[in-house]
Amino acid sequence: MPNDANTSVLASMLDEHGEELLAAWVTILTATGGTGGGRIKEIELRIQCQDVLTALRQAVAPGGPAEVESPAFTRVRTLLGEVSRSRALLGFSPTETAMFVFSLKQPLFERLRRKHADDALMIADESWKIMQLFDQLGLYTTEMYQKSREAVVVRQQQEIVELSTPVVKLWEGILALPLIGTLDSVRTQVVMESLLQAIVDQNAEIAIIDITGVPTVDTLVAQHLLKTIAAARLMGADCIVSGIRPQIAQTMVHLGVALNVVSKASLADALALALQRTGRTVVRSSSVTATLPARD
Known part of the structure; x- marks a missing residue:
């Protein structure tokens, strides 16, 4: 030196x-x-x-x-x-x-x-x-x-x-959290914080957690989901899980995993249930062309 x-x-x-x-x-x-x-x-x-x-x-x-x-x-x-x-x-x-x-x-x-x-x-x-x-x-x-x-x-x-866990407002009082990729402890914390903050900001009654983009659900992933659902319930929002594919459903049955939450096959079905729970209905409107005035 x-x-x-x-x-x-x-x-x-x-x-x-x-x-x-x-x-x-x-x-x-x-x-x-x-x-x-x-x-x-x-x-x-x-x-x-x-x-x-x-x-x-x-x-x-x-x-x-x-x-x-x-x-x-x-x-x-x-x-x-x-x-x-x-x-x-x-x-x-x-x-x-x-x-x-x-x-x-x-x-x-x-x-x-x-x-x-x-x-x-x-x-x-x-x-x-x-x-x-x-x-x-x-x-x-x-x-x-x-x-x-x-x-x-x-x-x-x-x-x-953070970018892979956006919380989307679907309707007044209804939020959606589309998950893509594997859930781990760090990401679960980010997901939970984002969802809870959105529940407070939007005064949401129902949160839909969509797992269509989650490749597999094992015991660990299920535990992470349960933590998120429990935290959302403590904030006064009910949860619906959507996007459970047949393969994931079979895996969860074999593993003995029980989410203890209402689940739907698709996000559309979950949204329809959420609207029903909040006293709303969606009906098909009449044909637009039938209401237009005739042109000269």
Whole structure:
């Protein structure tokens, strides 16, 4: 690991040749796909590089600490974290993100060779120190990228679950909850919260839970359904289950699963029952053409 004395040469290069290093760094990043095919504008990339160089120059000031986890590198870590998160959201690969840091090695090594061309031992020694420091920075950037990607995936999964459990108002006081896919504990919680909130918001009397899109119903899925039905009843809404296909009905009988709730084969049948329970009837209207006035 680098120590306090290891940073004097690097600090000197950053202080004396900052603009030259910045230009070379941006050029390398632009040439090697650092903009992600236009996902990041070159001016934005330049600002990110400039900010990191400024923070790095302050962190490795002569006599200062060179440990990436030290307080001196707080600003550097913050900036690299922002770079990692932005690239994770934009769909950059881990390699593309890590190269943001590693591509700065080349201009640093070139400047080091030009400045100390007559001292091969010093070049080798300082190159090793720089490589150690930037390996730490690169690893930190990659770790932050991975955490950001995991957060994006988790958020997307939550959004998919929420979008896959819409509560639909079919009639005044009648709601429908069409379920698609397998029910698990996490999704059941989302389903329950969405349904209960809709019951309160719509002052619903009846909730129809349609499982036409549920591929299979086993004991665990039935338990999840029962929890949802029980919660809805506690909120004052009666439940009707619709969409139980013959295969699912047979499976439930073999498993000894009893939903203890009125069920209908289709959503249309469940809606007709719900209308009947709320004192409504649906009748076929007379032909529209018979009521239209004759044209001249």
